[in-house]
Amino acid sequence: MGSSADLHRRRSAVVARGVSSMISSYVDTAGGGTLTDLEGREWIDFAAGIAVTNVGNAAPKVVEAVKAQAERFTHTCFMIAPYEQYVAVCEELAALTPGDFEKRSALFNSGAEAVENAVKIARHATGRQAVVVFDHAYHGRTNLTMALTAKVMPYKQGFGPFAGEIYRVPMSYPLRDGRSGAEAAAFAIGQIEKTVGAVNVAAVLIEPIQGEGGFVVPAPGFLPAIAEWSRANGAVFIADEIQTGFCRTGAWFASEHEGVEPDLITTAKGIAGGLPLAAVTGRAEIMDAVHPGGLGGTYGGNPIACAAALASIETMRELDLAAAARHIEAVARPRLEALAAKHPVIGEIRGRGAMLALELVNADGTPDPVTTAAVQRKAHELGLLLLTCGTYGNVIRLLPPLIMSDDELDRGLTLLEQSF
Structure with missing residues (x-):
């Protein structure tokens, strides 16, 4: 070497x-x-x-699970020939993610892919196009997720033009804005209503704690107020828990700290112990609004990555x-x-x-x-x-x-x- x-x-x-x-x-x-x-x-x-x-x-359980699955089969494409591991991961996500309601999941490869599909699902379910995101947000490096991401260098510089119908509003940033959660939410909502129009909003997408944007923890009350406004106005509230998920913040998901139940939640990073896997999980009626064949991808929910995820989740529980x-x-x-x-x-x-x-x-x-x-x-x-x-x-x-x-x-x- x-x-x-x-x-x-x-x-x-x-x-x-x-x-x-x-x-x-x-x-x-x-x-x-x-x-x-x-x-x-x-x-x-x-x-x-x-x-x-x-x-x-x-991690020992992850290594064992990966070895065992690789010996059985490495790939069939779930859209062609399905397998139990994909279903089992979706069962775990339905049980673990916030909200006591019927859920569905779709599995993908990366966090950016999960976010992009969450936006697709929200637009399809609502028949609307506008997506609201926040200052300092980071959601990925694909064309759509670059548009959703706030920071130009190094993520967006020279890569445009970007996808449209993306609208950015102020995030609660206690160190810099001095506002309470209620005040910051009212200000952001005012911006949405004035510059986008509530009837046009397909989704409000937010990291419960921002990642690349600076580990910004919104003031108490901000997230619940934004989620409540979204539901009252027919917009899908999407929590991007790609960095915060799977026990990272001291709860299984950061939304739990304030009792927020997202309509859709995106996960990746910590889900599979280092193997590429991501998911969109959410309310059954929203997820199932998409026609058969409308979601998927060649490697999404790869059986080895799913085996790793099941072993990772087992490890998280046991430890x-x-x-x-x-x-x-x-x-x-x-x-x-x-x-x-x-x-x-x-x-x-x-x-x-x-x-x-x-x-x-x-x-x-x-x-x-x-x-x-x-x-x-x-x-x-x-x-x-x-x-x-x-x-x-x-x-x-x-x-x-x-x-x-x-x-x-x-x-x-x-x-x-x-x-x-």
Whole structure:
């Protein structure tokens, strides 16, 4: 296999420049809360593959399930020759997602594909076209989901024109808008009614806690008010739980924190222990509004990915990873608050469960992306895999695997402190 330097030379000759990597080391093995590169250097993992390896890397049950399924069959295409694993995943999603009502699911490959199909379903079910999204939102990199995503660089720059009938309204961002949840919701709803028209809205699409946009947690009451307005006006309320789902925030889904029951919910990332799988789950009458053959894809609900998802969900239940996420927050938040007390550049600590963030600001409260990038570089030098995010590039996000040990978490937090 060679060294990381050897691989980088090979990569430069064949991999497109647009596909970039955060660190220059190449991974050899991973497990628990760490990764090991080809040189044998261990990294504390505060990224989890961007909230994918919630159950850890190479989780035993996932590995066993993948091996067993691969020996039986690897692919038939569910649209051609169906199989139990797809049905079983949909049964789990119906049981786990918020809402005590009859549900249906459709399985896909990626988060962006799930979001795109949720919009398709909402438009078909309502006969309307307009889709409302929010400032700082991130929903994917396909043409439609780029239109839904707020940030231009690097996601949208030079890739237009984009899909139409997308309307953006203000998000509740307590650090920056100073509004209560009710006030922020009233303002956003006012914008929808004035600039879009309630009768034209097919869907309102929102991340219960924003991901790439900065781990923005809306003020209490904002999400329930937006959901209530949507239903009162015949619009489909879609919760994008691609990053927040599967125990990440201390509940199975972030919508649960305020008792919100989405009409449709999109999931991916943490669902299958690292294998590509995504889903749209929602009210049966909305999901079933689409004609037979209107949803699907060659690889959607691949049997190996479904087997991995079933093993991941079993692991989450057995280990109570929602409680593990709450434990990570209980350990980490006091350390982060103490760090913020020492470093005024940290303007806010926020998040839920094992989805935590530090927003870095200048003395006047404006975003400080320069220090944010410097801290990240130092963390990587020290062996801590650390991600940033935010519309302004000034937020450090913590996404450790939910099975991370207390020792690994302590080591990672110490490296973060040293980075500052």
